[in-house]
Amino acid sequence: MTAPLFHLGPGDLDAAASGALITLSGAEGHHASTVMRLKPGEQVLLSDTVGRRAEGLVRSSGGGILEVQVDKVIDEPAILPRLVLVQALAKDRRDLQGVESATELGVDAVIPWQAERSVARWKPERAAKKHAEWVTMVTTAAKQTRRTTIPAVRALHSTAQYRDALIESEGRIGAILLHETDESSLADAITAHSQAGSAAEELHLIVGPEGGISDAEIEMLTGAGARVARLGPTVLRSSTAGPAGLAAAQVLLGRWDWSR
Numbered sequence: 001m002t003a004p005l006f007h008l009g010p011g012d013l014d015a016a017a018s019g020a021l022i023t024l025s026g027a028e029g030h031h032a033s034t035v036m037r038l039k040p041g042e043q044v045l046l047s048d049t050v051g052r053r054a055e056g057l058v059r060s061s062g063g064g065i066l067e068v069q070v071d072k073v074i075d076e077p078a079i080l081p082r083l084v085l086v087q088a089l090a091k092d093r094r095d096l097q098g099v100e101s102a103t104e105l106g107v108d109a110v111i112p113w114q115a116e117r118s119v120a121r122w123k124p125e126r127a128a129k130k131h132a133e134w135v136t137m138v139t140t141a142a143k144q145t146r147r148t149t150i151p152a153v154r155a156l157h158s159t160a161q162y163r164d165a166l167i168e169s170e171g172r173i174g175a176i177l178l179h180e181t182d183e184s185s186l187a188d189a190i191t192a193h194s195q196a197g198s199a200a201e202e203l204h205l206i207v208g209p210e211g212g213i214s215d216a217e218i219e220m221l222t223g224a225g226a227r228v229a230r231l232g233p234t235v236l237r238s239s240t241a242g243p244a245g246l247a248a249a250q251v252l253l254g255r256w257d258w259s260r
Contacts, residue, residue, distance in 0.1 A: 003055070005045040005146045006032055006066075007139070013048040016073050021059060022046060024066040033061040044068055045146060051076050053148040076148050081174065081203040082108035083249060085242045086162065088115040088209040089122065094239035096137050098207065101243035102151075103141035106250060109152040110138065111204075113162060117211030122156055131156065159217050166224040174200040175226035177218065178207055178241050182230040186245060189229035190252050205249065207242040 006028045016022060024032055024046065032038050038058050046054045046068060056070040085102045087110055089095050099110050112134060114122065122130045134153045142150045157165065166173055174193035176186065193200060206213075206226065222228060231244055250256045 002146055003043040003045050004032070004036065004038075005047055005053075005143055007143060007150070008046055008048050010048055010050045013046065013052045013054055013073065016046075016052075016054050016070050018070055018072055020070045022054065022056070022068045022070060024068060025064065029066050030064040032066040034064055037061075038066060046070075047148045049142075049148075049150045051078065051149050074148075079255065081200045083246060084109045084111060084202050084204045085246060086111045086113050086157075086175075086204050086206040087242055088113045088207055088213075088238060089118040089120040090209045090238040091119040094210070094237060095120065096134065097239035098242040099134060100137050100141045101239075102246050103138045103147070104145045105243055105246045106147075106255070107151050107246055108149075108202075109154060110134065111154045111162070112156045113206070114156055114158050115209045116159060116214045116217055118209040119211065120209075127156060159220060163220050163224045166221070166226065169202075171225075172201045173204055173225075174202070175204040175206060175221065175224075176245075177213065177221055177226045177228045178205060178231055178245050179213060179218065179228050180230060180235045182228040184227070184229045186229045186231060186248050187252055189227045190249065192227060203249065205242060205245045207238060207245070210238050 006024055038061050040058050040060060042058045044056060044058060052073065052075050054070045054073045056068040059067040059069045085107050087095050087098050089112060102110065131153060138151045138153055166175055176189045193203065231241060236244055
């Protein structure tokens with residue numbers, strides 16, 4: 001079984017090296033020593049949540065504190081383009097289901113999208129709480145899947161705000177709108193973005209709500225440079241389309257080819 005992973009904070013592993021002792025306290029230390037009851041000699045993983053992680057053995061455990069002796073430190077390089085899920089708000093927490101699965105599948109960031117046909121709405125007085133729920137979801141999913149980096153949850157965007165972000169990126173964002181009736185494939189859309197130039201730092205997969213993406217929104221986003229593509233012959237739910245598209249993108253971009 002893979003060793004459990006625990007989160008520190010950005011910068012907390014900057015000075016880590018083989019042989020160093022790292023103290024895990026707070027909520028993570030309590031979980032490791034009191035809930036999981038890890039014992040000296042057991043292997044653990046520590047992450048700074050932004051790309052660096054340490055592997056080591058428990059040196060001591062007790063009182064909500066875990067002391068770990070580092071064996072090695074690994075810096076995971078950022079891979080471009082970053083994969084970003086633009087997930088429309090959806091009812092019955094289907095948006096969160098999509099975000100959770102996308103995190104498990106390697107998404108680099110998520111953008112909550114208040115689409116025209118979204119039944120779910122983030123009222124201004126509850127927006128901070130809703131955003132925090134998304135942050136908690138990606139944090140938990142990243143930890144469960146032993147991911148070193150926690151995906152960023154960006155601010156809620158309206159369609160107009162997202163369109164403006166595409167325009168202002170000046171080619172640094174390649175966007176693909178997943179739509180059930182289009183005849184272009186995801187592979188074709190990714191290839192088209194690649195052929196358009198290597199300036200794209202991010203590849204966005206845009207997923208609509210349960211009521212679909214309106215014609216006006218399609219026109220608005222394609223006018224800002226987004227391409228439209230379809231995922232297979234069936235109509236996928238809002239909670240499924242994002243993870244399916246992300247997994248396909250990982251394969252098409254060669255990121256899951258372990259033989260390389």
